[in-house]
Structures are given as structure tokens and as C-alpha cells.
Amino acid sequence: xxxxxxxxxxxxxxxxxxxxxxxxxxxxxxxxxxxxxxxxxxxxxxxxxxxxxxxxxxxxxxxxxxxxxxxxxxxxxxxxxxxxxxxxxxxxxxxxxxxxxxxxxxxxxxxxxxxxxxxxxxxxxxxxxxxxxxxxxxxxxxxxxxxxxxxxxxxxxxxxxxxxxxxxxxxxxxxxxxxxxxxxxxxxxxxxxxxxxxxxxxxxxxxxxxxxxxxxxxxxxxxxxxxxxxxxxxxxxxxxxxxxxxxxxxxxxxxxxxxxxxxxxxxxxxxxxxxxxxxxxxxxxxxxxxxxxxxxxxxxxxxxxxxxxxxxxxxxxxxxxxxxxxxxxxxxxxxxxxxxxxxxxxxxxxxxxxxxxxxxxxxxxxx
Numbered sequence: 278x279x280x281x282x283x284x285x286x287x288x289x290x291x292x293x294x295x296x297x298x299x300x301x302x303x304x305x306x307x308x309x310x311x312x313x314x315x316x317x318x319x320x321x322x323x324x325x326x327x328x329x330x331x332x333x334x335x336x337x338x339x340x341x342x343x344x345x346x347x348x349x350x351x352x353x354x355x356x357x358x359x360x361x362x363x364x365x366x367x368x369x370x371x372x373x374x375x376x377x378x379x380x381x382x383x384x385x386x387x388x389x390x391x392x393x394x395x396x397x398x399x400x401x402x403x404x405x406x407x408x409x410x411x412x413x414x415x416x417x418x419x420x421x422x423x424x425x426x427x428x429x430x431x432x433x434x435x436x437x438x439x440x441x442x443x444x445x446x447x448x449x450x451x452x453x454x455x456x457x458x459x460x461x462x463x464x465x466x467x468x469x470x471x472x473x474x475x476x477x478x479x480x481x482x483x484x485x486x487x488x489x490x491x492x493x494x495x496x497x498x499x500x501x502x503x504x505x506x507x508x509x510x511x512x513x514x515x516x517x518x519x520x521x522x523x524x525x526x527x528x529x530x531x532x533x534x535x536x537x538x539x540x541x542x543x544x545x546x547x548x549x550x551x552x553x554x555x556x557x558x559x560x561x562x563x564x565x566x567x568x569x570x571x572x573x574x575x576x577x578x579x580x581x582x583x584x585x586x587x588x589x590x591x592x593x594x595x596x597x598x599x600x601x602x603x604x605x606x607x608x609x610x611x612x613x614x615x616x617x618x619x620x621x622x623x624x625x626x627x628x629x630x631x632x633x634x635x636x637x638x639x640x641x642x643x644x
Contacts, residue, residue: 281414283529284405285462287421291379296425297326297352298432298473302480305352312351314344322348324479330436354378356429371443373433377402377426381419383457385430389443390627395451396434400427400467401458406494407529408517410561410593410601413457421463427470431482453490455513460491461499467491468506486510490555494530495539504546512546513555513589514539518565519574527565540581547585554582559591560612566604571612575619588616588623 297305305319318340325337334349357375360382364371369389376382386397404411405418431452438447452474454460460467475486492513493500500512516536518524524531531539543554556578560566578586590613593603604612609625616623 281407281417283407283533284418287401287405287418287463291377291381291420292423293356293378293426294354295352296354296356296423296429297322298425298428299423299469300352302476308352309348312347314348318344318348320479322352326353326432327473327476327482328479330432330439356423356426357383357433359433368444371437375430377422383422383426385434385456387434387437387443387449389438389447393450394438394443394447395453396431396449397453397456398427398430399456399458400454400460400463400470404458405462406459408494408527410527410559410599412596418458421466422458424466424469424473427466428473428482431474431484435482449484451488451490452484453492453513455490455492459494459496461493461496461503464499464502468503468508471508471510487552492555492557494528495534495542496530497534497538497542500539500542500546504542504549509550509552511552511555512543512550513557514543515557515559516574517557517559519570519577523565536577537581540577544581544585547582553585553587556586556588557591558588559593560604560609561593562602562604562608564601566608566612568611568615571615572619575616575621575623578616578621579619586621588621589626590616590623591626592628594628 300308305323306316309319310316321340325331329336332353334345337345340348355378357377360374360376362371362373371387373385374382375384381402383399383402385399388395399422401421402419403416404413406414408414431449435449437443438449440446454467471489471491473481474484475481475489477483486509489510490513491510492515494515515528517527519536521531521535524536547554574588578588590609592609593601595602613623613625
């Protein structure tokens with residue numbers, strides 16, 4: 278089903294210069310001191326970037342002009358330039374195509390709901406996990422994103438919401454690492470980005486860890502490592518089928534770590550954090566939507582995770598020319614019913630962004 282190889286190690290190229298968001302609070306103060314300024318200038322820069330959401334030196338009037346140019350030049354280099362915005366869902370969903378400093382393209386998706394605003398961020402440009410039904414996976418992996426490139430997607434979205442670019446002014450409340458890339462294949466930068474996103478203002482963006490979801494196709498050693506980080510983010514596992522035979526082809530990383538190993542690691546994370554694990558399941562017509570697979574999924578999750586599992590059934594969003602298609606609604610309803618019947622919570626995810634190829638599995642920057 279897929280001819281692309283698995284790629285765990287991204288090409289070592291293209292990362293941007295050092296940025297404020299790459300650094301801890303202590304590191305920021307150290308760098309500012311090395312630049313000949315008082316340590317408190319680091320706090321001022323942090324306040325402008327993380328609280329006022331600006332990188333414009335002219336707006337930083339509390340910093341002397343000569344120091345301002347030097348500090349912003351060293352610690353706030355340009356990271357992402359918006360190439361275009363595409364909107365749909367009556368203006369409630371917006372996909373942004375970004376160009377990084379080296380020309381690399383990536384995407385993020387901002388979604389406004391009645392009770393929350395969710396940003397879907399990318400952690401890599403492309404993806405090396407080679408899942409055949411996913412547009413990003415079939416595009417291959419260009420490179421990892423830096424911590425600051427991840428954080429800057431959130432800062433830009435927060436500024437857009439503040440400025441009313443998606444209707445009434447609001448604030449970003451939820452972050453999902455479900456854009457381009459396998460987050461746990463860019464482990465250190467993703468974890469550091471989570472900390473910057475969640476650190477209180479003005480040292481970070483002040484979003485609650487409990488409102489952040491990190492997804493993975495099942496990199497077991499990285500899940501276990503994440504378990505020891507002391508974070509309280511939600512873990513989402515892109516399972517897509519409960520049987521190893523099919524998952525070896527649908528999610529090629531399964532040839533390394535089987536379903537039972539992934540679910541055991543997820544249980545360890547749930548036990549340590551007390552957070553339910555989201556099980557992501559893209560429902561594909563005649564591929565993984567059979568009643569017996571729903572029964573098996575429910576039984577496996579009940580065994581491994583018990584009440585600490587919630588299944589998100591995702592109607593597949595086929596890409597142009599793809600042989601993969603969404604399951605019919607009656608099949609979808611029966612699948613959900615059967616999983617629920619096993620005592621496992623299962624719901625259908627509200628699908629956003631289909632018109633602009635921004636829905637799950639569709640992100641693939643095309644310039």
C-alpha cells in the first residue's frame with residue numbers, strides 16, 4: 278500500500294537561527310547578558326513576544342533604540358512568513374501556508390468553535406511515517422521544525438484571534454499537534470515547544486497543558502520518555518486499526534512496535550498523568566470499517582486502557598486522485614455503536630477544513 282520508506286531521522290538542514298522561543302528563561306537572560314545588556318531586558322523581550330504577541334522592534338518602546346535593534350536582531354529573527362490563508366466553514370476555519378526562512382513550506386489550521394478556539398500545529402515539514410492514506414505522509418519528510426517555528430505558529434494564531442481575523446476577537450484555547458509531521462519523531466523540540474506554549478506569561482504563551490494534545494502513530498520509546506517529562510498534556514494515538522496485519526500496511530511504524538506495545542505504552546502514560554488517551558481512527562471504506570474490527574478495537578482498548586480510552590472516529594477526508602474513501606454513514610454509525618457496546622467511549626470527530634484540504638490527513642504544502 279505504500280512505497281515510501283519510514284524515516285525517523287530528519288535531514289539535518291534548514292533550521293533557523295537561534296530565537297527567543299528556543300530558549301528557557303535562564304538561557305534568555307544569559308544570552309542577553311552576553312550581548313552586553315542587563316538581564317531584565319530578556320523579560321522585556323519575552324513580554325513583547327509572548328504577551329503582546331509582537332516581533333516588531335518599533336513597538337518595543339520600553340527598550341532603548343540601540344539595544345532594541347541588537348536584541349531583536351539576535352533573538353527575534355524572522356521565522357515564518359504567511360504565503361496565503363484559505364478559509365472555509367463560514368469563516369470559522371482558516372488554513373495558513375507558511376514559508377520558513379529557508380523556503381520550507383508548512384501549514385497550520387485555526388478552528389473556531391462556539392466554546393473554544395483550536396489551533397492544529399505542524400511539528401515537521403512533511404512526515405516520514407509513510408502512511409499511505411495520508412497526504413502529508415505520502416509527501417515525505419523535508420526537515421524538523423525548530424522549537425521556535427512551532428511556537429511561532431501559536432503566537433501568530435493568538436495574534437489573529439486577538440485582532441478579530443476570524444470574527445469576534447477571542448483567544449486560542451486549545452493546541453493539537455496533529456498538523457504536518459510525527460511530533461514524537463521531533464521529540465526534544467516538541468517537548469520544549471509545549472513548555473513555551475504553556476509557561477505563564479510573560480515567559481510563555483500561558484495556555485494550559487491540559488488543553489494541549491500531542492499525537493503519535495506509536496513511537497513506543499518516545500511515549501515512554503514523554504511519560505517521564507512531568508507534563509499533563511493529552512496523548513493521542515493514531516491507531517486506525519486494531520489488528521497488526523492491516524496496521525503494518527496502514528501505519529508502517531507498526532512493523533517496529535505492534536498494537537499491544539503501543540497500547541501498553543499509552544496505558545503507562547495514562548496511569549502516570551491521569552489523562553485519558555485519545556485513540557484516533559480514520560474510518561476508510563472497506564479497509565478498516567468492518568464490524569469485527571470495531572468489536573476487536575473495543576475489546577483491546579477495554580483490556581489495555583479501560584476507562585482511560587476515548588476513540589475519535591474520523592471520517593476519512595480523501596485527497597484528490599486517492600483510492601481511499603470515507604465509510605458510508607450507516608457503516609460509521611454501526612462501528613461507533615459496536616465500540617461503545619464494548620464499554621469504550623467512542624464518538625465521531627467534527628470534521629473541519631475539507632474544502633481547503635485542511636482536515637485530518639490532508640495537510641500537504643504545495644506552494
